[in-house]
Amino acid sequence: MNIKAVILAAGKGTRMKSETTPKVLHKIMGKTLLGYVLDNVKRITDEQFIIVGHQADDVKNFIDKNYANAKTVLQSPQLGTGHAVSMVCPSLENYNDLVLILCGDTPLIKEETLTKFVEFHRSNNSDITVMSTIFENPTNYGRIVRENDNSLKCIVEEKDASPDQKLIKEVNAGIYCLDWSKVKSAFSQLKSNNAQGEYYLTDIISWGKTKNLSVNAYILENSDEIYGINSRSNLATATAIMNKRNLEKYMEQGVTIVDPNSTWISEDTEIGQDTVIYPSTYIEGKNKIGKNCKIGPFAHLRGEVEVCDNIKIGNYVEVKKSKISSNTNVGHLSYIGDSELGERVNIGAGTITANYDPLSKTKSKTVLGNDVKIGSNTVLVAPVKVEEGANIGAGSVVTKNIPAWSLGITRSPLKILENWVKNKLG
Ligand code: UD1
Ligand code: MG
Numbered sequence: 001m002n003i004k005a006v007i008l009a010a011g012k013g014t015r016m017k018s019e020t021t022p023k024v025l026h027k028i029m030g031k032t033l034l035g036y037v038l039d040n041v042k043r044i045t046d047e048q049f050i051i052v053g054h055q056a057d058d059v060k061n062f063i064d065k066n067y068a069n070a071k072t073v074l075q076s077p078q079l080g081t082g083h084a085v086s087m088v089c090p091s092l093e094n095y096n097d098l099v100l101i102l103c104g105d106t107p108l109i110k111e112e113t114l115t116k117f118v119e120f121h122r123s124n125n126s127d128i129t130v131m132s133t134i135f136e137n138p139t140n141y142g143r144i145v146r147e148n149d150n151s152l153k154c155i156v157e158e159k160d161a162s163p164d165q166k167l168i169k170e171v172n173a174g175i176y177c178l179d180w181s182k183v184k185s186a187f188s189q190l191k192s193n194n195a196q197g198e199y200y201l202t203d204i205i206s207w208g209k210t211k212n213l214s215v216n217a218y219i220l221e222n223s224d225e226i227y228g229i230n231s232r233s234n235l236a237t238a239t240a241i242m243n244k245r246n247l248e249k250y251m252e253q254g255v256t257i258v259d260p261n262s263t264w265i266s267e268d269t270e271i272g273q274d275t276v277i278y279p280s281t282y283i284e285g286k287n288k289i290g291k292n293c294k295i296g297p298f299a300h301l302r303g304e305v306e307v308c309d310n311i312k313i314g315n316y317v318e319v320k321k322s323k324i325s326s327n328t329n330v331g332h333l334s335y336i337g338d339s340e341l342g343e344r345v346n347i348g349a350g351t352i353t354a355n356y357d358p359l360s361k362t363k364s365k366t367v368l369g370n371d372v373k374i375g376s377n378t379v380l381v382a383p384v385k386v387e388e389g390a391n392i393g394a395g396s397v398v399t400k401n402i403p404a405w406s407l408g409i410t411r412s413p414l415k416i417l418e419n420w421v422k423n424k425l426g
Pocket of ligand 2 (some may be wrong): 049103105229230
């Protein structure tokens with residue numbers, strides 16, 4: 001494949017106004033912005049470099065933990081997008097094939113679009129290709145300035161644009177494909193004489209023109225895909241776009257979504273045919289849901305949830321990192337975390353798996369065998385196992401393993417004081 005990716009993720013993200021989280025680690029339905037970009041890019045490139053700078057340790061830890069094959073490169077101080085790319089020059093000194101550059105704050109881009117973009121670059125024998133799109137409201141994006149013959153001239157940033165240039169609706173998506181052998185020398189020649197005093201990556205367009213390189217734009221029709229996140233408001237808009245896209249996909253695959261306006265389902269969730277998702281359900285992270293299931297209303301799946309066929313997860317039920325086998329019901333008001341539930345299990349209303357020990361700060365597993373029935377308002381204190389066919393009486397606190405086909409019950413005896421109320425009233 002011989003194509004390397006460079007993802008820019010060093011910027012401060014000032015407009016996000018966050019003290020705790022670098023911009024690219026903000027999340028859309030449980031997955032970071034950078035995660036979206038990397039998941040797409042890693043399938044079509046053979047090496048990925050992530051430029052880190054602001055809160056570099058956090059971003060680097062995230063990469064090391066989740067994308068062990070990707071490499072982080074430090075940019076300090078952060079002097080602009082062009083300066084950011086120049087940080088990989090030493091690593092790619094002897095490399096002479098394609099480099100795909102993207103921003104870590106553009107999570108809606110699709111893998112198929114990136115593939116088409118690279119194909120366009122190759123089939124046009126382009127040296128520099130930039131992705132552009134048309135925005136009715138182009139504010140804040142770099143504008144694509146064209147010559148009279150419609151060929152590219154340069155990209156001008158909002159802050160440097162003249163009133164006429166601000167009227168241009170064709171914008172820079174921040175995604176580039178470069179023939180590295182021809183373009184690598186540009187990065188030591190960029191200047192910072194602009195409104196922001198930064199080394200702009202966008203200046204490679206005009207640089208390429210002065211070197212008589214083949215410089216082209218690939219115009220993306222679906223402009224939603226390059227929507228960039230610079231503020232919390234952008235984050236909410238991108239989340240809504242992503243969700244709409246996901247729900248359409250699930251409905252096309254034969255999933256009923258009763259109310260798309262109040263349902264949120266992440267991109268990395270698989271859902272089987274004829275499953276019905278009821279209103280106000282929120283499903284984030286990576287999950288697998290089987291066929292003929294009923295989820296919601298008001299259900300929350302928090303990721304790493306694997307659910308087989310014909311199961312029910314009802315109102316006010318939260319499930320995290322758990323496996324639920326077929327024909328099992330978790331109907332109402334329950335928390336199921338770090339658990340394995342067998343087939344035909346029934347979980348009574350209000351059941352909680354107490355999976356977290358705050359003293360040791362560890363999480364433990366709850367394992368329920370096939371045909372287990374848990375009475376309402378039970379607390380299963382993990383680590384705990386209830387073996388096949390066992391029943392737990394309502395209101396129990398289960399701190400020991402329960403053998404197969406037994407009853408576990410911790411209820412204190414019910415007292416009845418006859419006429420107690422009558423006597424009080426006198
Ligand atoms: C940039 C483009 C703009 C384009 C827009 C698309 C430039 C100069 N402008 O503007 O033309 O329309 O993206 O979304 O390139 N970053 C670094 N190091 C730095 C500065 C930024 O790694 O020194 C990273 C940021 O973390 C971010 C990306 O580069 O992921 C883009 O930076 P940002 O400040 O968001 O640029 P925009 O103003 O959005
Ligand atoms: Mg941006």
